[in-house]
Amino acid sequence: MPTALKLTTVQGNSLPIPGVESWHVTAKDPAMLVMTDFHWHSSVTVSENSTIDAALDHMKHTGVRCAFVIDGKMSAVVGMITAYDISGEKPVQHMRLTSTPRNEILVKDIMQKMADWHVANLKDIESATVAEVLKVFTDSDVTHIPVMEKNANNEQRLRGLLSFAKVKRLLVA
Structure with a gap:
């Protein structure tokens, strides 16, 4: 049985604020420790029809540098946008090609x-180390890596996200 x-009762008169404790990882730690797992955490999303400035504001308010883009019907993920996309050359290139003012550029445009x-693939992340994830980031020009898994019907679904900035922030030498 x-x-x-x-x-039981709580010992003492105060506790640390949940979620603000600092934690770190080493290069040998499992990669799952640095993945944002959408099984446990919500993803941040923006509409493809939002302006890029509204999307950047939303990312700032939620404390992330990457958001998944939802279609106009709010029924499916159709892309991804990062703070780097919005603050970098993409808006300038779009303005140059289309004569669109910056404040009218939509998320779907860039x-x-x-x-x-x-x-x-989630299975690869489950067996990888933080060092292996870091190597992928340093060998490529990406700042965020979506992590996919297959469901029971063998369909791909978005399971998590790896962030280069998060890995660097958490990694201790």
Whole structure:
């Protein structure tokens, strides 16, 4: 027979604020420690019809540098956009090609379409180390890597996200 759940009291008069404790990883640690797992955490999304400035504001308010782009019907992920996309050359190139004022550029105009994503497979991440993830980032020009898994029907789904900035921030020498 299972043990019954027992309640106790809290010792002391204060506790650390949850979620603000600093934690670090080493190069030998499992890569899963640095992946944002959408099984446990919500992804940040923006509409493809949002302006890039509104998308950047949303990312700043949620504390992320990458958001997944949702189609106009709000029914599917169609791309990804990063703070680097918005703050970099993409808006300038779009303005030059289309004569669109910056404040009218939409997320869908400069987002990374799914066909252009470089993704990792969850099974590979489950057996990789932080060092291996870091090497992929340093060997490529990507700042974020979507992590995919296949469901019971063998269909791909978005399971998580790896962030170069997060890995660098958490990694101790």
